[in-house]
Amino acid sequence: MTATVSISSIEKNFGATKTLKGVSVDVAAGEFLTLVGPSGCGKSTLLRIIAGLIPQDGGTISIDGAPVDHLLPKARDVSMVFQSYALYPHMSVRENIATPLKVRRLSSFARWPLVGKFAPGQAAARAEIAEAVKQVAAQVEIEALLDRRPAQLSGGQRQRVALARAMVRQPRVFLMDEPLSNLDARLRVHMRGELSELHQRLGATFIYVTHDQVEAMTMSTRVALMMDGEIVQVATPDEIYTNPADVRVARFIGSPEINLLQGRADPQGRISIAGRATALRTEAVGQLTVGLRPEILTIDDGSSDIVIDGRLQRVERLGHDVLLHVRNDGSDRKNMTLRVSAAELEALQMSGRLEENFTIGARATAALLFDADGKRLPAIHGATASEPLTYSSGRKLVGV
Amino acid sequence: MSRPGSFFMRMGLTPGQIAMHAFLLACAFAMLFPFYWMVLTAFRPSQEVFSATFHWLPQTFVGFDNFREAFAKAPLLRFMANGAIICSGILAVQLLTAIPCAYALAKYEFRGRNLLFALVLFALCVPVQVPALPLYMGLAFTGTLDSYFSLMLPFFLSVFAIFLFRQVFRSFPDDIIHAARLDGMGEMEILWRVVVPSASPAIAAFAVFSITAHWNDLYWPLIVVTSPELAPPPLGMMYFSDTDLGSSFGALMAAATLLTAPLTILFLFAQRHFVQGVTMTGVK
Numbered sequence: 077m078t079a080t081v082s083i084s085s086i087e088k089n090f091g092a093t094k095t096l097k098g099v100s101v102d103v104a105a106g107e108f109l110t111l112v113g114p115s116g117c118g119k120s121t122l123l124r125i126i127a128g129l130i131p132q133d134g135g136t137i138s139i140d141g142a143p144v145d146h147l148l149p150k151a152r153d154v155s156m157v158f159q160s161y162a163l164y165p166h167m168s169v170r171e172n173i174a175t176p177l178k179v180r181r182l183s184s185f186a187r188w189p190l191v192g193k194f195a196p197g198q199a200a201a202r203a204e205i206a207e208a209v210k211q212v213a214a215q216v217e218i219e220a221l222l223d224r225r226p227a228q229l230s231g232g233q234r235q236r237v238a239l240a241r242a243m244v245r246q247p248r249v250f251l252m253d254e255p256l257s258n259l260d261a262r263l264r265v266h267m268r269g270e271l272s273e274l275h276q277r278l279g280a281t282f283i284y285v286t287h288d289q290v291e292a293m294t295m296s297t298r299v300a301l302m303m304d305g306e307i308v309q310v311a312t313p314d315e316i317y318t319n320p321a322d323v324r325v326a327r328f329i330g331s332p333e334i335n336l337l338q339g340r341a342d343p344q345g346r347i348s349i350a351g352r353a354t355a356l357r358t359e360a361v362g363q364l365t366v367g368l369r370p371e372i373l374t375i376d377d378g379s380s381d382i383v384i385d386g387r388l389q390r391v392e393r394l395g396h397d398v399l400l401h402v403r404n405d406g407s408d409r410k411n412m413t414l415r416v417s418a419a420e421l422e423a424l425q426m427s428g429r430l431e432e433n434f435t436i437g438a439r440a441t442a443a444l445l446f447d448a449d450g451k452r453l454p455a456i457h458g459a460t461a462s463e464p465l466t467y468s469s470g471r472k473l474v475g476v
Numbered sequence: 477m478s479r480p481g482s483f484f485m486r487m488g489l490t491p492g493q494i495a496m497h498a499f500l501l502a503c504a505f506a507m508l509f510p511f512y513w514m515v516l517t518a519f520r521p522s523q524e525v526f527s528a529t530f531h532w533l534p535q536t537f538v539g540f541d542n543f544r545e546a547f548a549k550a551p552l553l554r555f556m557a558n559g560a561i562i563c564s565g566i567l568a569v570q571l572l573t574a575i576p577c578a579y580a581l582a583k584y585e586f587r588g589r590n591l592l593f594a595l596v597l598f599a600l601c602v603p604v605q606v607p608a609l610p611l612y613m614g615l616a617f618t619g620t621l622d623s624y625f626s627l628m629l630p631f632f633l634s635v636f637a638i639f640l641f642r643q644v645f646r647s648f649p650d651d652i653i654h655a656a657r658l659d660g661m662g663e664m665e666i667l668w669r670v671v672v673p674s675a676s677p678a679i680a681a682f683a684v685f686s687i688t689a690h691w692n693d694l695y696w697p698l699i700v701v702t703s704p705e706l707a708p709p710p711l712g713m714m715y716f717s718d719t720d721l722g723s724s725f726g727a728l729m730a731a732a733t734l735l736t737a738p739l740t741i742l743f744l745f746a747q748r749h750f751v752q753g754v755t756m757t758g759v760k
Contacts, residue, residue: 129654150660162651166673179660187665241659 078105078280079140079153079248081126087134088121088305095121097305098135104297108275108282112292113302114328119285122302123251126283128152139249150179152249155242159254161234163226169237170209170222176245177205212240215274232263243278252284256291268294289329293317301325323450326367332399334444335373335412337384339366345456347445350404355381355440357456360447367444370399370415373436375424380437386412388430391421402436412436511736517729518542525725542726543734552731554705555712556738562627562708563687569632570686571679578641579667583653593642599635604696612699626700627708631690637682644678645671680746688739709735 081103088096095118103109111119125132128149136143144152155176163172178187181204186195213219216236226234235255242250255271256264272295275282286292292299293313300310301324309321320326326334339347339356341364347356349366356366368382376383386402389411393399398421400414414436416424424430445453489497517525519542520534527535546552580586581593607630615626648671656666672679694710701707704715713735717728 124654127654127658129657149654149657154658156655156658158651158655160649160651162649162655164652164656164670175656175661176659179665189669241655 080105080138081249081281081283082138082141083122083126083135084138085135086122086125086132086137088118088125088130089133095305096125096132099302099305099307100135101300101307101310103281103283105281106279108272108284108295108297110284110286110292110296110299111302112286112289112299112328115287117302118305119287119302120253123156123253123283123285126249127154127156127251153247154249154251155245155247156251156253157235157238157242157255159257161226161238161258163234163237163241165226168223168225169213169218169229172226172237173209173212173222173240173244174205176241177208180245181205208244209240212244215243216240231259232267235259235267239274243274247280249281249283250278252282254286255284257286257288264291271295289331293329299329301328303328319452320367320444321452323365323367323446323452326444326446330369332370332413332415335368335370335410336446337366337368337404337410337412339364339445349382350384350410352383352385354383356443356445358445358453359456360453363448364453365446365448365450367446368412368438369442369444370413372438372442373412373414374416374438375414375429376435376437380435381440382438382443383435384412384437385433386436387433393418400430405433514729514732514736517725518733520726522724522726538726540730542724542730545724545727546731546734549727550712550716550731551705552712552734555707555709556735558624558706558712559691559708559735559738561624563690565624565628566631566690567683567686569628570634570637570682573632574634574637574641575672576664576667578638579645579671581638582642582645583648583650596635596638596642600639604630608696608699615700621700622702622706624706627697627706630696631686634682634686636685640678640682641675644675648674681751684743684746687742691739 083102084100085098086096086100087094087098099118099122101109111122113119121130124130126137128144128147132145136145138144139152139154164175167175181201182192182198183195186192186198188195209222210219213222216239218233218236218240221229221233221237226237229237235258238255252271256267259267268291271284275295284291284295296313298310299313299316301308301316303324309316309325311319311321316325317329320329323336327336337349339349339354341347341358341361343361345357345359345361347354347358347364347366358364366382374380384404386404388400389403390401391398392401396418397415398418400416400421402412402414404410404412440455443455445455447453516532516534519537519539521536521538524531524535581589581596611630612621615621615629620626620629652670653666656670661669691708692710693708694714697708697711698714701711704712707715713728713731716731
């Protein structure tokens with residue numbers, strides 16, 4: 077009951093606007109793939125196309141290797157959990173969960189209200205359905221709520237009912253459209269864990285849409301980041317964070333946002349930031365962007381490969397960690413964010429180093445380089461590089 | 477110490493609100509007084525109707541004499557049964573046709589949808605008198621004049637119902653319809669088992685409109701019906717006010733009281749739905 081899903085060059089236009097511009101991605105059987113991106117990037121549309129709820133204008137969806145473009149939603153053997161839960165408002169929880177099975181297993185006459193009870197030969201099917209409903213209700217812990225109406229349930233309970241309704245017919249593929257975004261913060265964290273657990277237990281293929289990068293990072297096997305109707309990068313959560321293919325990916329993934337600084341590469345490929353030479357090297361020449369994650373920045377103690385002048389603007393305490401908002405008074409007046417531990421902040425304050433201008437430092441190996449179009453550039457940084465490059469140490473070259 | 481108006485001030489009413497309530501009370505009086513007069517007359521002898529002075533209560537209480545007379549002279553139960561048959565027939569066909577039509581206009585994308593909806597709105601502007609002649613000729617041609625069918629036919633398709641239900645269905649969440657499609661329901665099943673139950677306030681409101689209009693209708697029955705045994709309440713009243721009950725105002729008003737009673741009772745029961753449906757809260 078698990079299947080591969082292959083999405084190949086899907087296009088969708090709404091009037092003149094191109095919502096999806098040839099999106100392709102292959103989802104392995106049993107994978108938890110998250111489509112993440114800002115609102116309006118087309119991720120929900122893509123999910124509805126996979127389900128067959130709206131037709132695509134081009135491209136093919138295949139499930140388990142077989143194209144399903146001609147199939148109605150009900151014939152695709154996928155189920156979906158909606159952001160609004162989409163429970164049937166006038167039916168009890170029990171009826172809500174039983175509906176997908178009733179429609180499939182009972183004759184159409186037996187589903188008539190009132191008279192349907194007298195349809196012959198349906199007793200066995202009815203007993204099976206009741207049993208299946210009881211089982212999934214137990215799995216998501218809503219046995220006590222079976223006789224209530226959706227209006228009498230809290231958001232978290234509705235969410236569980238929607239999950240149970242999706243699970244009860246054991247589909248090959250689960251589609252989830254921002255299922256956690258209507259829950260409060262605490263419940264969201266809890267349900268994140270439950271969904272991951274559910275995915276492991278069921279072993280089914282999950283395609284999960286969210287605009288919340290934390291959900292994407294914590295639950296997924298792989299993350300597909302969508303922007304403006306295109307998939308910019310598909311990678312594991314770890315990979316997409318440490319090795320983004322595009323500056324948009326780097327900005328979207330990670331909180332607080334990555335610090336992007338204007339840099340300049342001289343004809344030898346040596347990069348300088350705000351007028352200061354750094355140990356960074358690349359093969360390109362001219363304007364480029366240097367991305368530095370908040371946690372790789374430190375207050376420089378003379379050992380950094382990259383140094384930037386700064387002045388403290390504001391301290392934001394998050395408990396264990398502290399964010400330092402620093403301003404560079406150089407040519408581009410850039411604000412930067414540093415993430416340090418509370419203990420480090422204590423030490424810095426004791427030494428009085430935050431009171432005047434100071435320099436921020438980072439290791440060259442941790443910097444991410446992007447060209448003027450936002451595409452990732454390979455950095456060249458000597459022995460520590462992941463690529464097998466054979467340049468000598470950057471430090472010697474710039475002569476710091 | 478107690479200045480004029482201080483009582484209302486203590487009640488938390490501003491002068492504007494007092495004026496508003498006085499106006500509304502006057503309107504309510506103008507609306508309700510004819511009904512009061514009808515019920516009053518039903519319980520007093522006919523000659524009191526013409527007395528020069530007005531009394532709020534019957535001077536001579538005649539009990540149910542007028543009702544007995546009305547029942548003896550006119551087949552009131554028959555009229556009411558006719559009214560019930562006609563109203564339920566019309567309502568059933570109206571719902572069966574208007575609901576799918578409204579659903580298609582509200583939730584399906586197809587070429588010409590806006591034009592069709594514009595035509596529906598346009599049809600709201602056509603009074604029933606306009607197509608009366610062709611309809612009459614059609615009925616005469618098919619030999620179906622003077623039947624229940626001829627009484628119901630012009631009202632089978634209600635553009636008002638289409639308009640009302642379209643507005644209600646539009647606010648029904650698409651996600652629930654999508655969920656039902658994924659669960660495997662057919663389009664008709666989705667409509668009747670998922671969408672319609674949520675629209676019950678609007679359906680109740682429309683039922684009150686429809687039943688009131690056709691129970692009280694005199695114009696069309698007057699045109700197509702000649703047999704008294706097919707007459708709905710107003711037409712029956714008209715037949716008998718002329719001939720048998722003409723001079724007996726008490727009996728006439730007793731009959732009128734009885735014939736308006738079903739609608740009053742219906743409204744009292746459906747009142748909550750009625751207001752809810754008209755304000756179109758629809759689905760939460």
